Amino acid sequence: DTGVSQDPRHKITKRGQNVTFRCDPISEHNRLYWYRQTLGQGPEFLTYFQNEAQLEKSRLLSDRFSAERPKGSFSTLEIQRTEQGDSAMYLCASSPSGAPNGYTFGSGTRLTVV
Amino acid sequence: QQQVKQSPQSLIVQKGGISIINCAYENTAFDYFPWYQQFPGKGPALLIAIRPDVSEKKEGRFTISFNKSAKQFSLHIMDSQPGDSATYFCAASKSGNTPLVFGKGTRLSVIA
Numbered sequence: 001d002t003g004v005s006q007d008p009r010h011k012i013t014k015r016g017q018n019v020t021f022r023c024d025p026i027s028e029h030n031r032l033y034w035y036r037q038t039l040g041q042g043p044e045f046l047t048y049f050q051n052e053a054q055l056e057k058s059r060l061l062s063d064r065f066s067a068e069r070p071k072g073s074f075s076t077l078e079i080q081r082t083e084q085g086d087s088a089m090y091l092c093a094s095s096p097s098g099a100p101n102g103y104t105f106g107s108g109t110r111l112t113v114v
Numbered sequence: 115q116q117q118v119k120q121s122p123q124s125l126i127v128q129k130g131g132i133s134i135i136n137c138a139y140e141n142t143a144f145d146y147f148p149w150y151q152q153f154p155g156k157g158p159a160l161l162i163a164i165r166p167d168v169s170e171k172k173e174g175r176f177t178i179s180f181n182k183s184a185k186q187f188s189l190h191i192m193d194s195q196p197g198d199s200a201t202y203f204c205a206a207s208k209s210g211n212t213p214l215v216f217g218k219g220t221r222l223s224v225i226a
Contacts, residue, residue, distance in 0.1 A: 004157070033213055042120075042203050042216030043158065056213065091157050103148075103214065105157030 004106035006092050012112045013082055020078045021109045025094030029104070032075050034067055035091040036060065037108070043091055049075060050097060082113045117141055118206050120217030127224050133191040135220045137204035140185065144206040148214070149178065149189045152201045161202075162189070194224045 005024040013019050025032045030051050035043035046065070047057045051072035061067075064082075069075040079086055089108040119138045127133045139147075148163035164171045164178040164187065171178045177190040191198055201221050205214040 040219070042205075042218050043214075045213040045215070048213055093157070103160060105159065107155065107157050 004092055004094050004104050006090075006106035006109050008109055009107065010110045010112075012114060015082055015084060015113055017082055018078065018080045019082060019111065020076055021090055021092075021111075023075045023077070023092030023106060025074070025092070026104055028096070029094035030072065030097050031095045032069055033093040033095070033103070034075070034077050035093065035105075037089040037091055038087075046077075046090075079111075082111075084113050087111055087113045117144075117215045118204060118217045120204050120220060122220060123218070124221045125223070127191075127194045127222065129194065129196060129224055129226045131194050131224075133194045133198065133222055133224070134188060135202055135204070135222070136186065136188045137217050138184075138186045139206050141206070141208075141215075142185070143208050144215075145209045146207045147178070147180065147187050148205050149176075150203045150205060150216075152203065152219075158203055191222075194222075196224050196226060198222060199224050 007022045033048040034046040037043045045058050046061050047067050049069040052069050064080045067077045089110050091105055091108045093103045093105045095103045117140050121136050149161045150158035151161045152158040162173045162176045164180050166182050169180050175192045180187045201219045203219045204217040207214045
């Protein structure tokens, strides 16, 4: 296991389309986080899971966004009816439970909405 | 509402010099303060972190200084090298139970 894996690395979509991203965390990490990063900004928290339970959602996560982590393994983040403002890097991170120093980020999925 | 304020936005340092990046936080419940390094096209990677029971932590060329009363902490990079050129983010959280809140980042360029 070499780290957090995200797929795809890049996605270009037309406004109004739905997109789905996948994150595979480090296998022994039971916490999984989604962040969004726009150009020149720090990562902004979207949501996180402990095992399969979604524990917190940011106000940034509008009703067009949904995240799942079935069986507490990989996670998916879906954006419905994409808007140009959704263009960003979507980062996934994982950590052991209760250990923020254990955050390991993936390389992200860069979404461009045209 | 920006809970962690980072400065400067960009920094140019001569090779061998000291790079200093500052952060200030508002929420006194924060008790974990990491610094992350990010290269283009990569996710952030943890550099060094500190908890408020110490005022300084050093790992190699990287040092965090922490001032609890002022609610400020800083990253010092000694003997800065061109390979240190990256974007640095400070962050804060409440001890493992809440997600990290990040600053806006500092783009560091180390020139020879």
